[in-house]
Amino acid sequence: MFDNKNKYLVDENATPALRNPVDIQTHRAARAYRLQRVRQRLLAEDCAAILLYDPVNIRYATDTSNMQVWTLHNFARYALVFASGPVILFEFHNCEHLHQGNKLLDEIRPAINWSYFGAGSRISEKARAWAGELADLVQHYAGGQARLAVDKADLQGFDLLREHGLSLVEGHSLMEEARKIKSTDELELMRWTIQVCERGIQRMHDELRPGMSENQLWAWLHYENIRHGGEWIETRLLASGPRTNPWMQESSERVMLEGEIVSFDTDLIGPYGYCADISRAWTVGHVAPTAEQRRLYGLAHEQVQHNMALLKPGLSYREFSERAWDIPAPFYPNRYCCVLHGVGLADEFPAVAHRGEDWRGSGYDGLFEENMVVCVESYIGARGGSEGVKLEQQVLITADGCQALSTFPWQADWLA
Incomplete structure (x- = not known):
């Protein structure tokens, strides 16, 4: 509510904020591990350095x-990370002070912005200065004819770097491979993000009532994330009633009615930049589900549990796809875009396609490894149906199978 005396928003129902359990040593160990992973991948790919523009990378x-x-x-x-050499961050105007105390950085320089927004009619001039500075650094630390990985850049930038004699390598896949395996310390950071996310889910659960809009409900997840030091949410995937079928509609001003299904997908980037990607479904007002709602929920839950039980190190993506839960024919046309996907600082490699036509069109193989974190997906809603259910569980692949990292409860009474 709005306090007229003090002129600020008062949350009368707020529980005390969670206490962050992560100590500084865990955080420092996680960041050191990640840099080591990048450098190992650079050496494996015979690259002198990688130029990074993706803010997640x-x-x-x-x-x-x-x-x-x-x-x-x-x-x-942007950042330039050498396999055997310095880590140089090129930072936005007058932002060097943001990173005081970060011992991963050997140098901070002002970035040269040669996008149209930053350079206008001077793009070519700025781009040449940018390429020249980078080429000089690579020459100094790695010698001539070096292989430079790049995760993304505009076309003109690639051409200019090549003019300086650099051999360019596609770097986004290199970073995805580096990010794939989590350390024990990374998992502690991720567990904290999941704890924050589940506080937000609980808040949505507790606040949910007929007559509120989807956006009003969705705002509680943002609220709990931000007040616990989280960062942003990548999508707005929350829908109710007829908007739950087909899936992928984002939250709106639609007023929710008692007894309707409401489903959501958090896609939350929380503290330390880690992702919590969890989906649940309830009825508005938390009234007993109809027989059809119960059936949809039971099938979605069965799909998630069946596919989780398959996961283990050494299993190939293709074998997992082939052994995955059989989606009943009425629900197949509206199936989710993948069976599962990796997750870390965001949704990550791999995205495992459904067997059959999806695998033929976009499937690729690989092996699940210990300490990968993946999200097991389900969407159950018949084409032309009135509602659908979206469920998702975030799990860690262990030596013995998989372990749920997201622990927010299922609707057990719907499964009885």
Whole structure:
């Protein structure tokens, strides 16, 4: 509510904020491990260095964060990480002070922004200065004719770097491979994000009532994330009633009615930049489900549990896809886009396709490994049906199978 005396928003129902259980040594160990992973991949690919523009990749390698969402579409900061050499961050104007105490960084320089927003008619001039500076650094630390990995850049930038004699290598896959295996310390950071996310889910559960809009409900997840030091949420996937079928509609001003299904997908980037990707479904007002709602929920839950039980190190993506739960024919046309996907600082490699036509069109093979974290997906809603259910569980692959990291309870009474 709005307090007229003090002029600020008062949350009368707020429980005390959770206490962050992560100590500074765990955080430092996680960031050191991640940089080591990047350097190991560079050496394996015979690359002298990698140029990073994706803010999630920059965060992974350098543990620096600045205007993450804004820099997804503005090329205003970047990093150059050498396999055997320094870590150099090129930071946005007058932002060097943001990273005081970060011992991963050997040097911070001002970034040269040669996007149209930053350079206008001077793009060519700025791009040449950018390429020249990078080429000089690579020459100094790695010698001529070096192989430079790049995760993303505009076309003109590639051409200019090649003019300086650099051999360019696609670097996004290199970073995805580096990010794939989590350390014990990384998992502690991720567990904290999941704890924060589940506080937000619980808050949505407790606040849910007929007559509120989808956006009002969704705002509680943001609220709990931000007040616990989280960062942003990648999507707005929350829908109710007829908007739950087909899936992928984002939250709206629609007023929710008692007894309707409401489903959501958190896609939450929380503290330390880690992702909690969890889906649950309830009825508005938490009234008893109809027989059809119960059936949809039971099938979605069965799909998640069946596919979780398959997971183990050494299992191939293809074998997992072939052995995955059989989606009944009425629900197959509206199936989710993948059977599961990796997760870390965001949704990550791999994304495992359904067998059959999906595998033929976009499937690729590989092996599950211990300490990968994946999200097991389900969407059950018949084409033309009135509602659907979206469920998702975040799990750690262990030596013995998999372990649920997301522990928010299922609707056990719906499964009886």
